[in-house]
Amino acid sequence: MAVNRKDLAAGAIFAAFGATYAAITWRDLPIGEALNMGPGYFPILLSSLMMAMGATIAVRSLGSAEAISLAAMPWRGPLVLSLATVLFASQLEGLGLFPGILATALIASFAASPFRPVPALLASLGIAILCTLIFGYGIKLPIPIIGSWFRWG
């Protein structure tokens, strides 16, 4: 008997997700009845099924034939990439289209190891020019090409 930690984690996540959704449904949404289903009827079915399945996965993982540990999670890539998207979403208006895309691509470049500044800068410039042409001049997004932060006076 060994523990499959991957399954244990997956089962726990699913069960927790199901439980959260079941709780929200129970609190906020009328269930109704089969003839006249309320907005909570289908969600309560799904979230209950998910809780049951998640719990089953978790319980079965405790009696696994072989021990499986959680693979190492290298956090650098996911964190840097998430930071790049969050920065893009929050700062695009102020930065403007061209600087915003340039900054996003440059920050994303830091997810690579080793980080090589010159190719990263060149690639980021390239994509920024391309996207500015497509989305700024082609699709005409209502975002300034150069944002207000770079304007004086």
Add this chain to the structure above:
Amino acid sequence: MELLSNLGLGFSVAFQPMNLAYCFLGTLLGTLIGVLPGIGPLATIAMLLPLTFGLTPTASLIMLAGIFYGSQYGGSTTAILINLPGESSSAVTTIDGYQMARHGRAGPALAAAGLSSFFAGTVATLLIAIVATPLTEIAISFGPAEYFSLMVVGLVSSIALASGSILKAICMICAGLLLGLTGTDIYTATPRFTFGSTELSDGLDFVAIAVGVFGVAEIMRNLEGANAREPIIAKVAGLFPSRDDLRRMIGPSIRGTVIGSLLGILPGGGALLSSFVAYNVEKKVSKNSAEFGHGAIEGVSAPEAANNAGAQTSFIPMLSLGIPSNAVMALMVGAMIIQGITPGPNVINNNPDLFWGLIASMWLGNAMLIILNLPLIGIWVSLLRVPYTVLFPAIMAFCCIGVYSVNNSAFAVYEITAAGLAGYILAKLDCEMPPFILGFILGPMLEEHLRRAMIISSGDPTVFVTRPISAVLLVIAVIALVIVSLPAIARKREVVFVEED
């Protein structure tokens, strides 16, 4: 004769200069992105989706279809030249294709892939034109109970195709269905699962979710792999296959096309299963079976014909019934909904120009692919040299601005972040995304049909088993579920999918 006039209408639409241009642009962009190693058709379609939304519905679907088979085709090129399948459906092509390339026959291998795919595409396109009309006529008589059961079949078969645990796949479907319900309930106008946010009252942004789970999560996973590994690219010399090669391609192409066309129609089928089955069948029936694995041209022709045929015929359930049979088709359905077209049997009557134009453009797109790929192969080879470390920041930036542009919404970009992280963590726990995205697309439809079926039957749940078509569909779903859970099959599935990885 009706078929001829329909196809005539289709070609007249497809040959309109704008549509022709978007078909070309789609196949070009699809090939361009699909050739890049580590980016499959799902990621390609997801990241290019935003570019199509400004177009008319017909042009946008023509372009999307072009992107799809372009990326599929680009994947075969990488499979042959650097032994790295751009996507799972060309994984079997690496076996013999790369061996051919190593023996200095990369050119004939690429030509075999191209010509077989074109042949298969032609046959499959005709098949779509022939089968789609009668199928829509049957589907017109479907009530909500039948639709509900049909979607259940679709969801269950996505479990059969997931390589991992069945329970996990079911959980992923449920998660997709639940997240798909986010937004305002259509019957009572009650906001559901919006956590008080006004941005969520229209639901989660489908493009953002697709880009997150297929694009960003994939990049996160690729980054932890062997980075900075320079691929060894086989040299391409002498593109044209010899007469002997051509003769050896005929049988496998035909058999591959038949297998691919049949498996493509099945819900959950499509390109991946087709190419795998075709390769194994060919290995058994071929006179040259000893050569398989060492560069047999049959081993390139058959799976390439099959995956292209399967990719095309998987449009049949999507176009005639409105049911996506795999994740790629789920993205197409999502795009149709955004364009204001309700997928289903009415498309053929309400939008005949779109329906037949799309079908005709598939054939044109396949012809363009041959032209794009064989003479221009040098360009694609040079793309293979672009290192991933340069590529992925560009893709990230492109995804962000693309998703932003759909609704000018910064909130959608936050959704990418969340979907990307969640997709990455779940992938690390061996959970697969295709069942999730199918659930996400089908969630609202499934609920609507369930509710309507129950209202019509006055709350009697037996309606699903007393209506014959619905009952048959549910029996199919149950059988499929039982088959995949049998221990013997479960073990076999593991082997199949491990070989494909």
